[in-house]
Amino acid sequence: MSPRAFVLGVLCVLSPVPVPVPAHTHTLSLDGKWTLTNSNASLSLPAQVPGSVHTALQQQGYIQDPYFRFNDVSYRWIAFENWTYAVTFPGSQLRDRQKVLLVLDGVDTVSTVTLNGMVVGKTDNMFRRYDVSVRDRLQDGDNELKVHLLSPVLYASERRNAHSAYRVPPECPPDVQRGECHVNFVRKEQSSFSWDWGPSFPTMGLWRVRVEAFDVLQLSRVSSVALFNSSLSQWTVQVQLVVDVVLKTRGQITLSIPELHTENTFSTQLVPGETRLSFSVHVNTSSQVRLWWPHGHGEQPFYRLLVRGSQDGVLILSTESKVYFRSVELVQEPIVGSPGLSFYFRINGKPVFLKGSNWIPAHSFQDRVTPAVLRNLLQSAVDANMNALRVWGGGVYEQDLFYDICDELGVMVWQDFMFACAMYPTEDDFLQTVREEVVQQVRRLASHPSVIIWSGNNENEAALATDWFNIPASQRPTYVKDYVTLYVDNIRAIVQQEDQTRPFLVSSPTNGAESEQEGWVASNPYDPLYGDTHFYSYVQDCWDWRTFPRTRFASEYGFQSWPSFSTLQPVSIKEDWSYDSDFTSHRQHHEGGNQQMLQQAALHFHLPSSTQASSRFTHTLYITQVMQAQCVKTQTEFYRRSRSEIIEGKGHTMGALYWQLNDIWQAPSWSSLEFGGKWKMLHYFAQDFFAAVLPVGFEDDDTLLVYAVSDLSQDLQLRAVVTVFSWADLDPACTLKSDPLLVPGGSAVPIFKQPVAALLAGCGRCTRLTCLLTFHLEDDRGQQGPTNHHFLCSPKDAEGLQRPNITAKVQQEETGYSVTLRSASVAPFVWLDVGAVPGRFSSNGFLMLSRNRTLTFSAWRPTSVEELSRSLTVTSLTDVY
Template sequence: MRPSVRAACVLLRLFCARFSVFCSVTRSLDGKWSLSNSDGSVSLPAEVPGCVHSALQQQGYIQDPYFRFNDVSYRWIALDNWTYTTTFSVSGQLRANHKVLLVFDGVDTAASVWLNGIIVGKTDNMFRRYDFPVRDLLKDGDNVLNVSLLSPVLYASERRTAHSAYRVPPECPPHVQQGECHVNFIRKQQSSFSWDWGPSFPTVGLWKGVRLEAFDVLQLVRVSSVPLHSLSQWTVQVELLVDAVQTTNAQIALSIPELDSEQILQTQFLPGKTKNSFTLNINTSSQVKLWWPNGHGDQPSYHLTVRGFQGRDLILNTESKVYFRSVELVQEPVVGSPGLSFYFRINGKPVFLKGSNWIPAHSFQDQVTPAVLRNLLQSAVDVGMNALRVWGGGVYEQDLFYSWCDEMGIMVWQDFMFACALYPTEDDFMQTVREEVVQQVQRLKSHPSIITWSGNNENEAALATDWFNIPAAQRAAYLRDYVTLYVNNIRALVQEEDQSRPFLVSSPTNGAESEQEGWVAADPYDPHYGDTHFYSYSLDCWDWRTFPRTRFASEYGFQSWPSFSTLQPVSTLEDWSYNSNFSSHRQHHEDGNQQMLLQAALHFKLPNSTDPLKRFTDTLYITQVMQAQCVKAQTEFYRRSRSEIIEGRGRTMGALYWQLNDVWQAPSWSSIEFGGKWKMLHYFAQNFFAAVLPVGFEDGGTLFVYAVSDLSPDLELRAVVSAYSWSDLDPVCTLKSDLLPVPGGSAAIVFKQPVAALLAGCGSCTRLTCLLTFHLEDSGGQQGPTNHHFLSSPKDAQGLQRPNITATVQEGPAGYSISLRSASVAAFVWLDVGNVPGRFSSNGFLMLSRNRTVSFDAWRETSVEELSRWLSITSLRDVY
């Protein structure tokens, strides 16, 4: 043992003895290990936590795995077996403890663990914590720890072969994904074998920390605290998961000093791991400050202190944060409609969920840094999101993710990690799943941000609509497996561990109606119930009639390509064409590249430059314009549908588009590119997720403007509608409606007029020569953003000219600003500063004034000269 480590242990022992504290001793084994493959031909240092791909790249054995076609070139890594090895020493004091555990917070995935040549256990689940007793195996001097990991691809295949009773589809991903087979037979990140937005990188490694934990009396494994509210009284359910050496009688003191609440209880810790539950009653005279979602209030927290005494000796001492909030999923009859409502009530208030879906932020989890997480979550909050759905084909996110969601007011819809597949139900598979579920619920249930658990992604729909061509005679067996896994096991365990929030068996689902139909509804996409997923790439996304008027939209979206500056580092000159092998290789969604162009061509002229590079970059731009406008139209439709029932459908109370973030540099449904750069869609979200929003659309030749308000107070608002000629920067005419009441948390019509009559009152305006803008006002001025409505497809617009926008970059006390001057109306004005990371205050906008200033928040040191050199400005008219 190093002298510094020995000294620290001695000091800890002296502290424990001096203050009569029964301490546990932790010895981290993180850091430098050695790594080798099955035949010893590759041997190198490796960091723990980490994975094989990262180690190979760090030591120069491979290039960037994301470069060009390396996802295929490096397939060999996941087809080999790998062994991590470390040598360590331990003090006599540590070995003198009654119990010493070797703890792995995350092993990816199938492994055997050996200490000093003796096997101490095996792992088979990436999502579980494992601990093994090793006290009697430790020795003086060097101790050698080996973790031998099997190829996840071959392991999954072997598990599939062993399961010979019947097929568990899908066998393999679609060919376009270039992925690996049988991922549903291994408990690891499902998308690591490929997905329609991501590469196939089946990771191998020790992806979380490794340590020794030694103790004489007991060790606190986890503390959780869940506030519950009933009859105007708050209580906090405190659970201690404790590993005790022997039966231990103890006195537990619970306190939240800020609320003047304290209780002392007697308990007994039994040998081994036991869960002990306690209730702390909150002083009724204390004013509890509630946790609210972003946009609805603050996120105050309190400090819970838990101390345990055996006689006069302190044997347990821990602190944690407590947030007070209640959550209900309301499914009840809707007046004027068949079916049931589906919305979340937070602290008794119905809340419209505005947000997106979260996928893994990197193929290699050890490279998801706090800075990456923070930037993505802050980007969500900064455009008005209050919710993210952690999708079931990725990973249960790290603790920091949920802690920041707590602090930022981001509600989390938490899937369990099952997606787009059927799964086996053998005893060993079910046992590891049960351990996974219990551990994850115990780890996460203290977070107020998590408002619902969901058993899987799209597996109810897969069975109901027969994705996998199951013969009718076998259907009952698959339904039994579905109920066994998600209802009898996962749902039962969640409800035993956590009564504070709702559980949904799947997404999409009909919720309570699915339960009535035996947990698999005839039509899980029925808009009269539950949540829906909806994608259509051929129908006109500008036509709101193509969207389902659902109770809750938990997935919808359109693809786009990322910016050229994002693609450039992982490509070469020959790749910079929309029809290149690289562009085809990066597209993992069948016909995705063609679908984007077909959708864009409905309303825009496609780029036609004779310069190949310009045509490529212009095409990247037009896909982002298309995506932004499509998701805007769909999101605004859902937001204006919150207060209406039309033909039995409506009362929409959630819009979570697919997807927030990217896992690599490729086309996808994301609004944020890999690396953190905002797409045009994310800039649009600043407006379409605004707390007060005007939504305009046509129905039967009549223009309607709705005022949508997420605010609690009732408002009085009017619509201000202006017509602009495509060839003139001054409005042709402006109309104002009367002030009308808009109740808090509602959508109400504030303007209604036939378009023909509106244009007739505007002199020379026609559908082809003019466009409309509109905003909301109260008696004090404008409320919310300015929106727009195109009277015709921009490709048919008459008078749209090249704006010849000029720009001046300046630096001031508040940072960098770009002053723009335009000669004419400019649509979808896009500013880009190449590889300089950062974001603009606004982008992709409609420029209807001669001058406009936009600020730029740089994420690294830059200069006016650098920004000026890299600044490019593109508008719609510039691409043809």
């Protein structure tokens, strides 16, 4: 094996479905209604657990929707208060057991826990589970449990003030974010103190709370990994059980995978305390095992693992889990003819191009992230042909259901640890809570085949290397030492001890193996010859592919847009509906973002100029989405066509994860899905630019090239079909076809090349200003992949482009609704919108080059032809001029 290649064993994982406890274990859930009180008892109200302070205050009518207009600032006072959750529960059935645990599955964040007036525990980390032994504190009658939550803002400030030796930047977020300071001193969702796409809501609250009582033992977690021995053609499934034992006992553990005709029984000695039991189950032949594959590369099968434990013939534990088999390798090795190293993932031995986006928290208040919300967002990712998401390091480790759905849908997860865009302290107590956080999260998430890599942080190597925080040169060694202490000596060491089946990167972006050689902080973590890169540029022309880095792996890039009017309307009033209003300025948390969008759009489009204010506002929202979709399309297609090429040492790009998938509130951002799940134009474009077979067209030195990109396993014989249209005519001017060419599976191959002047010379009176191109791929079976387009000039300069006067008719079909459009002329960026009716169209934002086109609409709630017809608007580019 190459010393530069990170090659890992094959993984078999158990989905962390809730583990059934032994029959003699008594579990008392404390979820439900609690009482919530502020520090001086001036407010006392019912509160649901799971839940948060803001949610409880809104439910009881003390505050409005926190997302309405300027309420993120109006409700700052909530996070500066201390709050207490209180509940009573009976103790009579619990005290009879040998051990009683109070289990806090999530406390946000800093608290003192009391039972019957006595302190039983403290919490300081949102990302940890806390188990507190409380048997000796229980009473036979009612027991009063209180969780006293400290203001996270004041706590963070106190921790920063106590750290007097040197500053730990950044002190505060930029003013434009209207956030709170010193979030890096508290282990909670970093973006809850504000971010450049989200509001400041430093939350407080409780997740799942329960009491567990037992006499012999309790099974708290099951996980497994599997290694494949090629010489023996044998899988070895290594199973770990975490049990909490009360009394010393000897018993038997039986592990079986019925579908693979595998069963092993082990005798074991159990000693008091939390114990990790490790077992190996052998599967005889590899041919029996069906592998888990990413979306688009195969299926996602699983097997059942049965776990049974007995003592003297009596069953003492029993559970069942899902078992998946798959391998992952992160390959960093020399490339022939190029300096640097490769950077790509092999899944089950197959190189896979990662296509997808970056995931941020789906809501400021996690108790409002329902199963339906998760399912909708993740299904939307898969429906746009994505196979990967990066769970970004400034949010939260997602709930179990998120990873369950990713397992089911074949969505690979790049999992960051929750550190982002900051330096962090390294005091002993901080490191200790981080160590416990990492152990718990790795043990929880290692059971998922979807998780393919751990990453220590977001952008902190780059922050150090490129001096984001103006650290004097004399002090730099201190910060590098802290960086290595936290991410290498602690987090990396723990991950490698707990999970040897996945790669670990210290940061993103990073030069990977090269960063390690340079002492973990590379001189240039953005070097396109190594690792992954983040790249943003809002000034350069996004239609020019030469402005993008030809990187090994693009893990962040993107452009902003505004959401639809229907998304903004519920949280605004009429006076807000202007691009220059206080509201639109308040919602923009990226410095200069509103103007950057218009400046980028103005490079190729006329900006809306309607004299009617409401029309000008909605048209401007539309043009920002057109700009964003076209920009990200151009950049993503550049990365996809670069997978098989090395040019000046750069290339072999094997990943494109744009920033970002989802929104946390109703505001401008880089997302392709609006808050609530509505698809922006970018997401519809992603359906095409992430297609398994894709034609990519671009110009180089006034020559048109068309590449055929294929993610398929099999080879194809493809030709390019290029059609020239006049802006003034729906009938094609001419069509050209290339000769068939072999396109190997998993490659990008140029299959058409012709100077633009020569191409147009054969098409009548076409010039760059009067004509445009479409192109697609086909073989003997017909068209393969989507039809793409290439503009020979900026649409604002196009000659002959007219207003299309599109009409639409909505009809009900057996499987949903159809919309039939009729256009009088060529119509770029045709956008259908049904306002507040949730759902999505089969296609949207498209170039209409036919007189008639029929689409489908999938509604996410019951609707009717009448409601859709009343709500439907159709906009194309010339409609906003």
